[in-house]
Amino acid sequence: MSQGQGQGHSETVPSASEVVTEADVKAANERLAxxxxxxxxxxxxxxxxHCGAARVDLKLENMQRTGSFKIRGAYNAMAQLPEDVRERGVVASSAGNHAQGVALAGQLLGIETTIVVPEITPAAKIDATRGYGAEVVVEGEQYERSYxxxxxxxEEEGLEFVHPFDDPDIIAGQGTVGLEILDEAPDLDTVLVSIGGGGLISGIATVLKAHDPDIRVVGVQxxxxxxxxxxxxxxxxxxxxEVDTVAEGIADARLLEQTFAVIRERVDDxxxxxDRELTVASTLLAERAKTVAETAGAAPVAALLSGGVxxxxxxxxxxxxxxxxxxTEHAEVTRTGLHELGRYVDARLELRGWPTALGAVTELVEEQGAALDTVERANRRVTDDPNRVPVTVGLAGSGPEHLREVLDALAGLEGVAVVENSLDR
Structure with missing residues (x-):
């Protein structure tokens, strides 16, 4: 995984209390009620x-309106705009979730919205944003250009810019997640939060530290x-x-002044x-928690599963x-996650007597208690037996030992040769 060399930025940074307070978050909570x-x-x-904790609670903001926490900050900020600003409209930049939050807030408040997204933004997020009535402009390979x-x-059209994270009202709105957590679990020891630009963790840390300074707040990137x-x-x-990650929702290159001010005072670590740990987290959330999570949203769970905290x-x-x-992308993510867990294998077979041999393969895989997930005729290589048909298959099983047993059984079938498999890579 590649990562660019960093550049330092020295600025006059305010104190955390100058940016956002618990009272600001409570006021936001009333607006959002x-x-x-x-x-x-x-x-x-x-x-x-997996992680040895006495208890792990998942705060499921993936079940929030628009599918993420972003509506909280967007609505809190836009609800406080003066009438003349509302009439002109707002513009925002986003990798996807802030876009939907601003678009829905605009719909609820009667404010026209324009959203600029980078080319990496998933089509599902763009379609959903347009569904809330926003004009969507795709500009830039990475988020920085969209911003x-x-x-x-x-500047050109006289629109109000709604920042995705570096704004006290945005931070306060996101902090309402922390108030809800404390309502149900006031005795927490540690809270883990994804960090992109830092708005969510800034708001949550503000509330948690005001409630109990000993609660440990850990960011995950x-x-x-x-x-x-x-x-x-x-x-x-x-x-x-530069940034290089599958988690496009938190693919930011830096904090900004106000989130940095809060994080350096209120976040413990x-x-x-x-990226592979992120795919495992998304996979286990889907399988065991029955919840669909973006890789960005699954980062705190990845930190727990990997032993990072x-x-x-x-x-x-x-x-x-x-x-x-x-x-489609989520299916690829979960397939990668199953690979990492040793529960999925890609294999290249050579079959004699096509397609009868394929039927025998299918029957044997089923008998072995595995699943034939994919099957495709492969491009022929110079080294392939000219009297056999090359095929690639994807097999799902209970673990690496089970999948090796399936591969061994396939290799014992008449007319079937197992040329290679991903377990041996």
């Missing part, structure tokens, strides 16, 4: 057993967009020259997870911050 869902806080025995273009539009930890260590904003015997909450996924 009839607008957002109080999302479930569900316990997960499976995740607790710049949205600022240009704001993908390795390919890990800017927050060096920012805390260097006590200045650290900017990455930041850890990183690999010591939570032995603790009461832990992990924020599942979003569930807006393209189903």
């Amino acid at each position: 009839e607008v957002v869902h109080q999302t479930p806080l569900d316990g997960s025995t499976t995740i607790a057993e 710049e273009y949205a600022l240009e539009l704001a 993908p390795e390919g967009a890990a800017h927050a930890k060096p920012s805390m260590e260097q006590d200045e904003i650290h900017m990455l020259s 930041v850890v990183s997870v690999s 010591d939570v032995q015997d603790e009461h832990v909450a992990a924020i599942v911050s979003g569930g807006n996924v393209d189903l």
Whole structure:
């Protein structure tokens, strides 16, 4: 996984209390009372057993209106705009979820919205944003260019820019997630939150630390967009020259002044997870928690599963911050996750007597208690037996030992040769 060299940015940074207070979050909570869902806080025995925690609660913001927490901050900020600003309209930049939050807030408040998104934004998020009545403009390979273009539009057309994270009203709105958690679990030891630009963790940390300074707040970032930890260590904003991660929802290159101010005072630590660990987390959330999560939203769970945070015997909450996924991409993510768990194998077979041999393969896989997920005729190689048909198959099983037994059984079938498989790579 590639990651660019960072650049430091020294700025005059305000104190956290100058940016946002618990009172600001409580005021936001009143504005949002009839607008957002109080999302479930569900316990997960499976995740607790994996990480050794006494209890793990999942705050399911993927079940929020628009499929993520972003409606909280967007509505809180836009509800406070003066009437003349509302009449002109607003513009925002987003990798997807903030776009939907602003679009729905605009629909509810009668404000016209324009959203600028990068090319990496999943089509499902773009379609949903348009569904809320927003005009969507695709500009830039990465989010940074989308952000710049949205600022240009704001200046040229007199629109109010609604920042995705570096705004006190946005931060306060996102912090209402923390109030809801404390309503149900006031005795928490540790809370894990994904970090992109830092708005969500800034709001949540503000509430949690006001309630109990001993609650540990841990941020989680993908390795390919890990800017927050060096920012805390260097006590200045650290900017990455490039980002490289499957978690496009938190593929930011830096914190900004106000989120940095809050994070450096109120967040205890930041850890990183690999893209493969993110796929495992998304997979287990789908399988065991029966919840669809973006890789960005699954980052806190990835940190627990990978052992990146010591939570032995603790009461832990992990924020599942979003569930807006393209189903095709989610299928690929979960397939990769199953690979990582040793429960999926890709294999290349050579069959003599096509297609009769394929029928024998299908029957044997079923007898072995595995699943034949995919089958496709493969392009012939120079080294292939000219009297056999090359085929690639995807097999799902209970674990690597089970899948090896299936492959051994296939190799014993008459007219079938197992040429290679991903377990041996």
